[in-house]
Amino acid sequence: MTTKIKALIVDDEPLARKGLAVRLQEFENIELVGECQNGLEAVSTIPQLRPDLVFLDIQMPGLNGFQVINKLRELQQPIPIIVFVTAYDTYAIKAFDIHALDYVLKPIDEKRLKASIQKVTDVFGQNSEGEQKVKLAKLVAEYTGDDCEDILQRLASGEAIDNKRYPSILAIKDGSEVTRVEVDDIQWIDAAGDYMCVHASDGTHIMRRTMKELEEELDPRKFVRAHRSAIVNIKYVTKMVSHVSGEYHLVLSNDTELKVSRSHRDKVKEMIRI
Missing domain, CATH: 3.40.50.2300 (Response regulator)
Incomplete structure (x- = not known):
């Protein structure tokens, strides 16, 4: 049987x-x-x-x-x-x-x-x-x-699903101190010379990392490169504005405006579902 x-x-x-x-x-x-x-x-x-x-x-x-x-x-x-x-x-x-x-x-x-x-x-x-x-x-x-x-x-849709786990905390070292910043609280990041300015809900933090290193550490479903020197958290984007000059800007929930470069425009549009 x-x-x-x-x-x-x-x-x-x-x-x-x-x-x-x-x-x-x-x-x-x-x-x-x-x-x-x-x-x-x-x-x-x-x-x-x-x-x-x-x-x-x-x-x-x-x-x-x-x-x-x-x-x-x-x-x-x-x-x-x-x-x-x-x-x-x-x-x-x-x-x-x-x-x-x-x-x-x-x-x-x-x-x-x-x-x-x-x-x-x-x-x-x-x-x-x-x-x-x-x-x-x-x-x-x-x-x-x-x-x-x-x-x-x-x-x-044929999209590759990235199995990588992305950290929920970004550890930012400043001298002898290490500040733990919730990744979800990061609004945008921009480059200032050899340093990165991490703008979060609790203020701005300075860290010595490259833009490429940070981009690889952040979840690409939440963060997108707006231009060569800036990464933005889509969660905080309220609108995308086109100007007469042909330039596009992202407006964040705190009224910050970030320029979107031509080379990154399509990806940004895709991320914010325009």
């Missing part, structure tokens, strides 16, 4: 859970052991039931699908084989084909579900299962603070 694969459904939509549960009855090697209506419930249920397979919705309130997996990793719990469930077909195809993970789309297509179950059956109990989990962990490990829909959109 073939060992049955214990499956769990995690989805915040009752009709989606019911529909998938009915379809899974058609597969003799799948045993549905439970259902969860949100990510928090999944985090507590998965260690208890120890399913072999989880059909995991991505877009859920509270904890999204990525965050569920990362929470299990934090708790040092075994991660089952994951089949993501999503309504975003373009995003899913790009995201999960790239990372060699499986997925099913809402509404569930019978042929697609059958192919997914076959894939799970093929890797179940084999070494390739471990490989799938490693790739899964790489996909979600860095994204707990991001909106999952934004992640999928960026993958769908």
Whole structure:
């Protein structure tokens, strides 16, 4: 007798859970052991039931699908084989084909579900299962603070997702003192000779670093080079103004104006969604 694969459904939509549960009855090697209506419930249920397979919705309130997996990793719990469930077909195809993970789309297509179950059956109990989990962990490990829909959109557009973790604190040394500045509080940075002026909510700090070094240390999703000698935190930009001369300026929430050079204009526009 073939060992049955214990499956769990995690989805915040009752009709989606019911529909998938009915379809899974058609597969003799799948045993549905439970259902969860949100990510928090999944985090507590998965260690208890120890399913072999989880059909995991991505877009859920509270904890999204990525965050569920990362929470299990934090708790040092075994991660089952994951089949993501999503309504975003373009995003899913790009995201999960790239990372060699499986997925099913809402509404569930019978042929697609059958192919997914076959894939799970093929890797179940084999070494390739471990490989799938490693790739899964790489996909979600860095994204707990991001909106999952934004992640999928960026993958769908072909944008490279940088897995680098950026520091939340910038340590600024001044003689024998070191000042710790929250990166999110930095409004903009400009060059003054061999020094950098870091303008933050609590005032201006001087540090001896190059613009290139600082740029590499700051999250490019939050900070953008406005011109050769200035980096700005998009969070503090209130508007972008074009002048008769053809020049563009950024206006920050504290009324500071920063010139945008021609070579950096397109990137700045993209960042502030113009």
